[in-house]
Amino acid sequence: MKxxxxxxxxxxxxxxxLTLICYKKPTASxxxxxxxxxxxxxxxxxxYGENDFEAYPKGIAHFLEHKMFEKEDGDTFVKFAKFGGNAxxxxxxxxxxxxxxxxxxFYDNLTLLVDMxxxxxxxxxxxxxxxxxxxxxxxxxDDNPDWRGYFGTLQNMYQEAYLKxxxxxTVDSIYEIKAEHLYECYxxxxxxxxxxxxxxxxxxxxxVEKHLLSIDSFMDRENxxxxxxxxxxxxxxxxxxxxxxxxxxxxxxNYGLKLDHIFDEEDYKKTALYIxxxxxxxxxxxxxxxxxxxxxxxxxxxxxxxxxxGSDYAYLMFSGNVLNETKMDEFLNEIFNYKMTPEQxxxxxxxxxxxxxxxxxxxSSVSNDIARQWVLGNDYLEGLNLLYHLNFEDYEKYSSKYVxxxxxxxxxxxxxxx
Amino acid sequence: xxxxxxxxxxxxxxxxxxxxxxxYLTISVTNEVDNKxxxxxxxxxxxxxxLKYKSSFFDSKIDFESKLETLYNSKISIQPVxxxxxxxxxxxxxxxxxxxxxxxxxxxxxxIKYAYDLLVSQKELxxxxxxxxxxxxxxxxxxxxxxxxxxxSNELQYNFNSDWRKVNxxxxxxxxxxxxxxxxxxxxxxxxxxxxIKINFSSPNDITELLVNDFPIPITKVNHGKFxxxxxxxxxxKVTKIEGSQSYLNIAFPxxxxxxxxNERVHLSMxxxxxxxxxxxxxxxxxxxxxxxxYYAASKMQFHFSYFEIYTGIEAKNFELAKKxxxxxISDLRSDVISEEELTTVKKMWDTDIEGCVDLHxxxxxxxxxxxxxxxxxxxxxxxxxxxxxxxxxxxxxxxxAENYYLNFWEGDSIEK
Numbered sequence: 076m077k078x079x080x081x082x083x084x085x086x087x088x089x090x091x092x093l094t095l096i097c098y099k100k101p102t103a104s105x106x107x108x109x110x111x112x113x114x115x116x117x118x119x120x121x122x123y124g125e126n127d128f129e130a131y132p133k134g135i136a137h138f139l140e141h142k143m144f145e146k147e148d149g150d151t152f153v154k155f156a157k158f159g160g161n162a163x164x165x166x167x168x169x170x171x172x173x174x175x176x177x178x179x180x181f182y183d184n185l186t187l188l189v190d191m192x193x194x195x196x197x198x199x200x201x202x203x204x205x206x207x208x209x210x211x212x213x214x215x216x217d218d219n220p221d222w223r224g225y226f227g228t229l230q231n232m233y234q235e236a237y238l239k240x241x242x243x244x245t246v247d248s249i250y251e252i253k254a255e256h257l258y259e260c261y262x263x264x265x266x267x268x269x270x271x272x273x274x275x276x277x278x279x280x281x282x283v284e285k286h287l288l289s290i291d292s293f294m295d296r297e298n299x300x301x302x303x304x305x306x307x308x309x310x311x312x313x314x315x316x317x318x319x320x321x322x323x324x325x326x327x328x329n330y331g332l333k334l335d336h337i338f339d340e341e342d343y344k345k346t347a348l349y350i351x352x353x354x355x356x357x358x359x360x361x362x363x364x365x366x367x368x369x370x371x372x373x374x375x376x377x378x379x380x381x382x383x384x385g386s387d388y389a390y391l392m393f394s395g396n397v398l399n400e401t402k403m404d405e406f407l408n409e410i411f412n413y414k415m416t417p418e419q420x421x422x423x424x425x426x427x428x429x430x431x432x433x434x435x436x437x438x439s440s441v442s443n444d445i446a447r448q449w450v451l452g453n454d455y456l457e458g459l460n461l462l463y464h465l466n467f468e469d470y471e472k473y474s475s476k477y478v479x480x481x482x483x484x485x486x487x488x489x490x491x492x493x
Numbered sequence: 494x495x496x497x498x499x500x501x502x503x504x505x506x507x508x509x510x511x512x513x514x515x516x517y518l519t520i521s522v523t524n525e526v527d528n529k530x531x532x533x534x535x536x537x538x539x540x541x542x543x544l545k546y547k548s549s550f551f552d553s554k555i556d557f558e559s560k561l562e563t564l565y566n567s568k569i570s571i572q573p574v575x576x577x578x579x580x581x582x583x584x585x586x587x588x589x590x591x592x593x594x595x596x597x598x599x600x601x602x603x604x605i606k607y608a609y610d611l612l613v614s615q616k617e618l619x620x621x622x623x624x625x626x627x628x629x630x631x632x633x634x635x636x637x638x639x640x641x642x643x644x645x646s647n648e649l650q651y652n653f654n655s656d657w658r659k660v661n662x663x664x665x666x667x668x669x670x671x672x673x674x675x676x677x678x679x680x681x682x683x684x685x686x687x688x689x690i691k692i693n694f695s696s697p698n699d700i701t702e703l704l705v706n707d708f709p710i711p712i713t714k715v716n717h718g719k720f721x722x723x724x725x726x727x728x729x730x731k732v733t734k735i736e737g738s739q740s741y742l743n744i745a746f747p748x749x750x751x752x753x754x755x756n757e758r759v760h761l762s763m764x765x766x767x768x769x770x771x772x773x774x775x776x777x778x779x780x781x782x783x784x785x786x787x788y789y790a791a792s793k794m795q796f797h798f799s800y801f802e803i804y805t806g807i808e809a810k811n812f813e814l815a816k817k818x819x820x821x822x823i824s825d826l827r828s829d830v831i832s833e834e835e836l837t838t839v840k841k842m843w844d845t846d847i848e849g850c851v852d853l854h855x856x857x858x859x860x861x862x863x864x865x866x867x868x869x870x871x872x873x874x875x876x877x878x879x880x881x882x883x884x885x886x887x888x889x890x891x892x893x894x895a896e897n898y899y900l901n902f903w904e905g906d907s908i909e910k
Binding site for chain 2: 102103104105145150152153156157158159160161162176177178179204205206207208209210211212214215217218219220221321322324325372375398428429432433435436437438491
């Protein structure tokens with residue numbers, strides 16, 4: 076199969092330690108930049124040098140992200156808007172990213188982004204003020220059954236790892252956060268050698284570098300040495316099943332398959348792809364199993380899967396609405412016994428390549444993926460090219476090894492009992 | 494540049510380009526429904542839900558999707574189309590350019606053959622289990638209430654509007670319960686016996702002729718009617734206790750004209766952007782950043798329903814303060830308190846949105862479809878219209894925002910901190 080992936084991506088480590096990645100797309104009318112630190116909700120316990128480890132309140136990485144936009148001279152959103160920059164930010168388990176898209180004034184927007192991230196300004200007043208806003212964000216997600224199902228499933232899977240904790244923390248934990256905490260975390264995790272900047276558009280990496288070096292705040296930041304501590308996570312799941320009653324109309328099953336042990340494989344990236352291909356076929360609209368159970372009114376036609384992996388964890392979730400709970404064991408057994416033919420396997424590869432090439436049309440999507448893979452220590456292009464090096468024999472070997480119910484859990488979101 | 498033509502009464506928008514690695518094609522088949530008949534609109538809601546979620550139609554859909562997925566590196570989606578006064582089906586296909594180069598017309602031939610077979614062979618539902626599915630679909634319609642942020646907005650629309658308009662988002666559950674399979678099939682016959690066909694594609698080759706020749710359904714032209722203007726003789730406030738830790742405040746202000754010009758629609762949208770359409774808006778700045786009352790505080794124009802809506806999620810005990818801050822911002826709009834800087838900021842943000850959408854064929858076609866709401870057929874005219882907008886234009890359209898409002902407050906549990 077011909078490799079359709081042809082992207083112009085260059086990488087440089089600059090003299091202050093920051094990794095600069097440029098995705099050059101000469102036909103693009105838009106520019107995009109994403110400035111990322113390897114700092115997410117999992118990194119809340121760390122130490123400087125030989126000091127003792129300190130655990131910071133849950134949700135602090137996300138809190139810091141919120142506060143980065145506010146400066147003594149006003150809100151950075153307003154400054155971006157004046158240059159036509161559409162700015163945003165997000166925090167995940169293992170990264171915090173600040174980004175903007177624009178069609179004009181790229182370098183003005185880039186200076187704003189660098190200054191915003193490199194010149195923090197936290198006070199007691201502004202920190203306290205943010206607590207009300209984040210409290211409402213947490214409460215909004217608390218009312219969302221899909222979000223509750225997602226974190227409920229993570230809590231079923233993980234015994235110790237911080238994956239079980241909400242990225243935004245809890246209402247109680249965010250009220251413990253002080254301005255000093257923000258500076259302490261910032262000074263460690265926002266070191267240039269812990270960060271990368273991905274820029275994309277009709278850009279030249281040398282010109283971008285030259286511009287960055289001309290920004291005072293860019294070279295002022297120093298690299299510090301710190302160590303992060305993570306809890307040791309046992310291989311087994313925390314519990315087989317749990318449930319939550321909410322103000323919902325339908326019953327939702329959220330299955331989680333804990334796959335941390337795929338890292339034992341030398342080629343765990345391919346292993347992860349084979350597992351995803353299994354679920355993509357077994358749970359797709361065209362799957363005979365889904366068709367059968369939808370028609371039998373056992374499940375609704377909204378089952379789908381989601382895969383996520385960090386540098387030492389991996390899991391797959393599949394969830395949807397259930398109409399007849401008594402048949403769900405039968406459904407589950409059929410899914411886990413699903414067999415793909417070599418022809419179906421070829422179709423699955425085509426589907427994956429088709430959707431990958433399609434996703435490459437979006438500059439922001441490519442740039443976000445590059446940043447995410449950098450955080451995980453992976454080479455983005457190498458990951459894409461794996462799709463062209465899969466084979467049916469390996470698929471059968473790895474899917475039969477890892478797609479088992481031994482590490483499966485279920486979290487049920489159900490309507491309040493009448 | 495997208496070229497627009499009408500051939501054999503089919504509206505075709507094409508973008509012949511090698512800028513993208515994938516090609517994109519949509520064929521939409523729609524017909525107008527009588528949007529003022531409660532039963533017809535409810536049948537429409539149920540029919541489109543059946544097309545999407547289950548039914549004998551689903552078998553052909555699976556067959557169609559499997560065949561194309563097997564043949565090509567493609568992504569295919571067949572979706573029902575339901576708007577306030579339309580029923581229809583939309584077939585969306587993306588596949589990598591290389592297939593077209595390798596297979597030439599074969600891809601298009603196959604595609605058209607399957608798509609047309611699907612359309613002509615699915616004139617009716619043959620589902621023997623209709624009653625059971627109908628019950629499930631009512632449950633599905635009720636599920637729309639599970640994301641409270643969306644549900645609160647739907648609730649506002651439901652209560653604020655009268656009679657037939659209520660079914661547009663949720664469907665009218667009571668009416669749907671009385672619908673028979675014959676009602677559905679009569680309704681589908683209306684679609685498949687005569688329809689409006691629109692085709693959009695972005696491809697390295699011009700495939701127009703293959704697409705427009707011998708279309709299997711007779712073609713008709715949709716003629717949208719205008720909506721009535723809603724008038725409120727007094728302010729209405731409805732408070733409902735809900736299970737949940739957050740409270741949801743939604744306020745609708747009617748737009749007092751159903752005869753807005755395209756430019757006036759642009760001006761109203763810009764006014765909305767200043768009030769609550771961006772992260773620099775008056776609502777975001779004051780409700781969220783200044784008073785820390787909410788995570789989101791925004792507004793949106795509902796041109797289809799002639800009102801605009803303000804929505805936010807707050808702590809129940811902050812209801813009065815949030816309301817006061819929101820009404821101060823509305824008062825600013827009525828008192829011509831909009832700065833040149835606010836207007837320029839909106840123009841720049843819209844430039845980024847408009848100029849950036851060409852980087853992906855789907856966003857480009859979607860943007861064109863969105864401009865229809867304003868009455869513009871192309872991006873250039875729309876851009877000229879918003880670029881030429883002045884503060885006086887914004888002040889002028891502020892008069893269309895009615896004095897009286899409809900307020901819905903879903904009151905969750907107040908938590909002391």
